[in-house]
Amino acid sequence: MTPIEPTAGRVAQQTVTRPPLPVKMVIAGGFGVGKTTTVRSISEITPLTTEASITEVAAGVDDLSHTPHKTTTTVAMDFGCITIDSALKLYLFGTPGQERFGFMWDDLVEGALGGLVIVDTRRLDDCHAAVDYFEHKQIPFAVAVNAFDGRIEHPLDDVRWALDVADQVPVIAFDARRRGSVRDALLVVLEVALSRTAG
Template sequence: MDSAAWTLPPESAYVAPTVRRSAKILVVGPAGVGKTTFVDTMSEIEPLHTEESLTSASESVDDLRLTPAKSTTTVALDFGRRTLNDQLVLYLFGTPGQQRFTYLWRTLARNALGALVLADTRRLADSFEVMDRVEDLGLPYAIAVNAFDDAPVHTVAELREALDPDPATPVAVCDVRHEASCARVMIELVEHVLAASSAGRHAADPTVRL
């Protein structure tokens, strides 16, 4: 699958009539890791956001030390759409990052084909619980470390050693503000899901199978 095929098509509220298959992908990670921005960058339509303003009432439960500029948080989902080719479309569902909203993940994961786990090198430990949740949901996933401007830089090999995923799980570094970077990690995820499905490790719903 070539990233050149991911040229953003003219925006349309409707799926192309040639599309015959769809796949649901979760975008997950700790709060403030860039999930909403990722969906914004990848979506060919105006994304749907369910955000609320952060207030002093959340200070005791939300750790914003590394994201002091963050003023809103996703409370249900972010939703976007990306057409891969003339027959296949991806539906992107960004999950809430705040721990108190994770009960929604199981509902959002219904019939999902896989998940993209976004991580931050300034707080890699926060990703372990996210990875555990995705594994509990039975979803194959890829890990994309968002390259924040002030974050420590590590090689992919170092990140893989620190995160210790299954050897087959893709690990990459991306910048969620840039389409080509996001497309590259999404392609890795889709290829991983296809490999897992063909190996019999993930029984996808036939209505959303690639």
């Protein structure tokens, strides 16, 4: 007669599958630096975007000299997500770039583990506000220099000096159009945030 395997034994052998831990991350920076492109490049779902056409009035306020073909702008936020592994899923919130929408930032960054501040080296002044914001809120972040046309205008050390960011803040180059490059940039932010948590 074949012995019957105890029910408890079968239950013990089963692997309990848990959903990945949700982690909020913010993608920030000035107008037209590539925030929406970054979220689009990496998101495993169709991103939620709140883009509106740039009107003649807005064109008079926003500097389009380096982005002459830009016809839309984010007026609220971008949203996407990416599963890093079985244990971790990033929820990405892209901020609007114009100062007149800055009142939304506090809501967007609430509960965020960290942030990626995207920089266009042709317009470094536009990125000071985002860097200052994360420093003031003491939110871990990394500075990511977007390689427009596949190149950056200034060495990373010069960018660090110009933005006056602390030594512990990573300053990296990336391409917002390339999924792998965006993934690597997000992992840098994740590492910075986790190291601060561990410390």
